[in-house]
Structure formats: structure tokens, C-alpha cells
Amino acid sequence: xxxxxxxxxxxxxxxxxxxxxxxxxxxxxxxxxxxxxxxxxxxxxxxxxxxxxxxxxxxxxxxxxxxxxxxxxxxxxxxxxxxxxxxxxxxxxxxxxxxxxxxxxxxxxxxxxxxxxxxxxxxxxxxxxxxxxxxxxxxxxxxxxxxxxxxxxxxxxxxxxxxxxxxxxxxxxxxxxxxxxxxxxxxxxxxxxxxxxxxxxxxxxxxxxxxxxxxxxxxxxxxxxxxxxxxxxxx
Amino acid sequence: xxxxxxxxxxxxxxxxxxxxxxxxxxxxxxxxxxxxxxxxxxxxxxxxxxxxxxxxxxxxxxxxxxxxxxxxxxxxxxxxxxxxxxxxxxxxxxxxxxxxxxxxxxxxxxxxxxxxxxxxxxxxxxxxxxxxxxxxxxxxxxxxxxxxxxxxxxxxxxxxxxxxxxxxxxxxxxxxxxxxxxxxxxxxxxxxxxxxxxxxxxxxxxxxxxxxxxxxxxxxxxxxxxxxxxxxxxxxxxxxxxxxxxxxxxxxxxxxxxxxxxxxxxxxxxxxxxxxxxxxxxxxxxxxxxx
Numbered sequence: 001x002x003x004x005x006x007x008x009x010x011x012x013x014x015x016x017x018x019x020x021x022x023x024x025x026x027x028x029x030x031x032x033x034x035x036x037x038x039x040x041x042x043x044x045x046x047x048x049x050x051x052x053x054x055x056x057x058x059x060x061x062x063x064x065x066x067x068x069x070x071x072x073x074x075x076x077x078x079x080x081x082x083x084x085x086x087x088x089x090x091x092x093x094x095x096x097x098x099x100x101x102x103x104x105x106x107x108x109x110x111x112x113x114x115x116x117x118x119x120x121x122x123x124x125x126x127x128x129x130x131x132x133x134x135x136x137x138x139x140x141x142x143x144x145x146x147x148x149x150x151x152x153x154x155x156x157x158x159x160x161x162x163x164x165x166x167x168x169x170x171x172x173x174x175x176x177x178x179x180x181x182x183x184x185x186x187x188x189x190x191x192x193x194x195x196x197x198x199x200x201x202x203x204x205x206x207x208x209x210x211x212x213x214x215x216x217x218x219x220x221x222x223x224x225x226x227x228x229x230x231x232x233x234x235x
Numbered sequence: 236x237x238x239x240x241x242x243x244x245x246x247x248x249x250x251x252x253x254x255x256x257x258x259x260x261x262x263x264x265x266x267x268x269x270x271x272x273x274x275x276x277x278x279x280x281x282x283x284x285x286x287x288x289x290x291x292x293x294x295x296x297x298x299x300x301x302x303x304x305x306x307x308x309x310x311x312x313x314x315x316x317x318x319x320x321x322x323x324x325x326x327x328x329x330x331x332x333x334x335x336x337x338x339x340x341x342x343x344x345x346x347x348x349x350x351x352x353x354x355x356x357x358x359x360x361x362x363x364x365x366x367x368x369x370x371x372x373x374x375x376x377x378x379x380x381x382x383x384x385x386x387x388x389x390x391x392x393x394x395x396x397x398x399x400x401x402x403x404x405x406x407x408x409x410x411x412x413x414x415x416x417x418x419x420x421x422x423x424x425x426x427x428x429x430x431x432x433x434x435x436x437x438x439x440x441x442x443x444x445x446x447x448x449x450x451x452x453x454x455x456x457x458x459x460x461x462x463x464x465x466x467x468x469x470x471x472x473x474x475x476x477x478x479x480x481x482x483x484x485x486x487x488x489x490x491x492x493x494x495x496x497x498x499x500x501x502x503x504x505x506x507x508x509x510x511x512x513x514x515x516x517x518x519x520x521x522x523x524x525x526x
Binding site: 049086099 | 397401403404407408410411412413414415416417418
């Protein structure tokens with residue numbers, strides 16, 4: 001459903017992504033692992049329209065989306081859960097979810113999806129009127145996911161959902177990612193927690209200083225000596 | 236009941252400051268720019284209202300609406316032409332541009348119609364009613380009524396409508412707002428439109444209340460409204476309302492106790508005090524946030 005062909009992205013003078021190509025097939029969980037500063041978040045930002053590639057193209061189904069404004073991309077079915085959650089902390093949980101459905105006008109559908117999000121994350125239901133800035137980190141991550149799901153995405157981009165969270169909460173979040181995926185949403189997951197990511201993914205790419213250095217099924221990468229040494233804590 | 240009378244005068248003046256301050260604070264909230272041309276939009280609003288009432292002979296309410304609409308358009312044009320391309324420039328560049336726009340508007344008006352003041356036509360009989368021994372003019376009541384209606388309308392727009400939610404989202408985190416599919420450029424334009432419309436309304440009621448308008452009339456009320464916005468906490472909508480009212484009442488009290496020459500200084504003394512004692516203002520948020 002998504003095909004990235006040879007894109008180059010620059011941050012000012014810094015060549016952040018070099019000739020990246022990758023593919024996501026409908027229904028998959030694909031993960032992108034790599035160290036800090038490898039360019040993982042840059043890639044997601046380029047896919048969701050926050051950054052524009054200098055060269056190369058991004059094909060989403062039959063549509064060319066490289067360099068398109070973010071709202072066009074959201075509308076076509078790609079939602080991005082940004083690194084650090086970025087919830088609107090000055091607004092309530094419910095208002096955050098409403099903003100997730102900003103481009104939709106089907107009242108009944110929005111209502112239904114909000115119920116679905118509350119079912120997925122019962123804690124958000126309890127806190128619907130609470131300001132989202134007062135939620136715990138894990139709850140904010142759930143809200144950020146719920147907010148992205150409110151756009152009814154076909155492809156969900158997730159940037160470091162485990163960041164700064166307790167292991168039990170991380171486990172919960174990953175279970176939900178799997179659940180969302182089994183409902184038919186394709187997931188592209190960026191993670192530093194390679195163990196966790198590879199355990200739920202179908203396929204994976206390894207990014208190092210702006211280049212893809214390795215790719216394969218999640219199982220292959222879990223067993224690869226190179227990945228073990230660099231990302232899975234050795235031995 | 237002298238003090239009640241003064242309080243009403245102060246609130247009338249403060250309402251005008253509050254209406255202007257709202258535009259400052261909303262624009263600052265969304266693009267972190269102190270729009271120093273805002274006081275001149277207020278002046279343009281006063282003149283549009285003046286021509287509408289005196290030359291085209293239409294009533295107060297239609298004149299108010301026309302002035303608000305035209306000011307909204309002017310505000311959007313200013314944003315699109317002057318500020319939009321500076322969105323990623325340094326803040327000082329945008330600030331200097333704002334001062335440039337301010338001077339451009341003032342002297343363009345002077346170029347076309349001269350610098351002489353204009354006497355605002357009387358749109359309502361200046362009757363007074365007496366409440367608890369204080370005589371309150373019908374104009375004060377009109378100012379209060381217009382201000383209250385506009386503020387309720389603003390609260391409704393900001394909290395209940397889609398564009399209002401988009402405005403709050405963009406002012407909180409523009410990139411996250413983009414990821415929701417919000418068109419940030421249009422949202423910023425809408426903010427300028429609403430802020431400028433409020434300044435236009437303030438211009439018309441200022442003209443009716445003080446009866447004298449001129450092309451440089453926006454300078455001092457603009458600066459004072461800026462003080463009001465800082466006093467309330469820049470970026471905060473309730474802050475701008477409260478800051479405006481407090482400033483109006485303080486100025487009136489300073490005049491009433493016999494220091495009318497110090498009236499204008501009072502605003503700037505307040506600015507200095509607030510910057511020393513509580514720079515974030517009455518309703519200002521601390522920059523701290525949970526991560």
C-alpha cells in the first residue's frame with residue numbers, strides 16, 4: 001500500500017535520509033529500528049507531510065504523496081502518532097479525540113469510533129473531561145493513539161510509543177497495537193526498543209545514519225547476529 | 236455615589252482596551268508575534284464606522300458589522316502579505332515588520348484624507364439613567380452590551396466551533412495540529428480575522444464614546460491594550476478581558492483622584508510592575524509542562 005522510492009531528506013544542510021526505499025504491504029506491522037539520530041522520526045515526518053523530500057517519490061496506493069500538505073495525507077488515510085505524544089495538554093481528553101476526527105463530517109461514524117477508542121482504552125473513558133496535560137505518560141500515549149485512530153486511518157505511523165514508559169505499560173501499548181492491526185489497520189512502527197518491536201512485527205528495516213542497512217522478516221532480524229549485537233543487547 | 240459612576244466609566248474604557256487586547260493575545264498565542272499594527276486596525280475600524288454612519292447614513296449596528304467585516308479582511312491581508320513569509324524568520328524581524336506595517340497604515344490614511352481629526356456623528360441620544368444615585372449614560376450601556384455580546388460570541392467560537400478548536404490546537408502545537416489534518420495557514424488567517432474584527436468593533440464604539448477620531452488615534456490605545464494583554468497573561472483570552480477591564484478601571488481611578496495628567500503613565504507603570512513581579516501575567520501559564 002505504501003512504497004517509498006529513493007527519497008532524500010534534508011534538515012537545513014544535514015542530509016538526514018539518504019536514498020531510502022521501503023515498502024509496507026496492507027495488513028502488516030512493519031517496524032523500523034535504529035539508534036538515536038538514525039533518521040527514523042524524519043522518515044515518519046516525511047511520510048505524514050511535515051517534511052518534504054528533496055528527491056524521490058512516495059507512492060500510497062496509486063497516489064503520489066511526497067511533498068503533499070499534511071492535511072491531504074491525513075485525509076487519504078495516513079495517521080501519525082508523533083514522538084513524545086504531543087497531546088493538546090490544554091484540552092480535555094474528549095476534545096483531543098474530536099480533533100483527531102477534524103477532517104471527518106460523519107457525526108455518527110465519529111461517535112462510533114469514539115466509543116471504539118474508549119473501549120480500547122477504558123482509562124480514557126474515565127478521564128474524558130479531564131485536561132490531557134494531567135494524564136500520566138502511558139495515558140497520554142493511549143490518548144495520542146486514540147486521537148490518531150479517530151481519523152480512521154488505513155495506515156498508522158507510530159513513533160516511539162514505548163518512550164519513557166514503564167515496562168508493564170509498554171507491554172499493554174504493544175498489545176493494543178497488535179489488536180488495532182488485527183482490526184485491519186496497517187502499522188508502521190518506529191522503535192528503539194527493538195526487542196519489543198520485532199516481537200510483534202511482520203517485517204523490519206534497520207536504519208543507520210540515514211541509510212537502510214538491513215531488512216527482512218522480523219524473525220530473520222531477531223536471529224541476525226548483526227542486529228543482536230547492535231540492538232538486542234548482545235549475546 | 237461617585238465611586239460607582241467612576242467604576243462604570245472605568246469599565247466602559249476597559250471594555251475598549253479588552254476588545255483590542257483580545258486581538259493581540261490571540262495573534263501572539265498562535266504565531267508568537269506582537270502585532271503592533273493592531274492598534275491601527277482599531278483606527279481603521281473607527282474610520283470605517285465613521286464613513287458608514289456619517290456618509291452612507293446607516294445605523295449603528297449595521298455600521299458596526301461593516302466595520303468588523305472590513306477589518307477582518309484587512310487583518311487577513313496584513314497577515315498574508317506581511318507576516319506569512321516571516322513565519323520562520325527571527326522574531327525580531329517579524330516585530331520590526333509589524334512596526335513598519337503600523338506606520339504604513341497610519342500614513343496611508345493621512346495621505347488620503349489628511350491628518351485632521353473627525354467628529355463622530357451622534358448615533359444615539361445621550362440620555363442618562365440613574366442607578367443608585369450614579370448617572371450612567373446610554374453610551375456606557377451600549378459599550379458594555381456590545382462588549383459582552385462579542386465576548387460571549389468569542390468564547391463560543393473558541394470553545395465550541397471547529398475553527399476555534401483548530402485555533403487552540405495550532406496555538407498549542409502547530410505540528411501536532413497539522414497531523415490532525417488542520418490547515419495551519421487558514422487557521423492563522425482566521426485568528427487574524429477574528430482579532431481584527433474585534434479591534435474594528437472597538438474602533439466604532441471608541442468613536443461613539445469619545446466622539447473624536449484621527450489617523451494616529453490607534454497608537455496609545457494600541458499600546459495600552461498591549462499592556463492589558465501582558466497584564467492578563469499574553470496568549471490568554473480571559474486574561475485579555477480581565478487585563479483590559481483592570482487597566483480601564485485603574486486609569487479612571489487615577490484620573491478621579493486628581494492625577495489625570497498621570498493617566499497614561501499609569502498603564503506603563505502597571506506594565507513595569509507586572510514585568511518585575513509576575514511576567515507571566517494574571518492568567519499566564521508557566522512554561523512548565525508534563526512530558
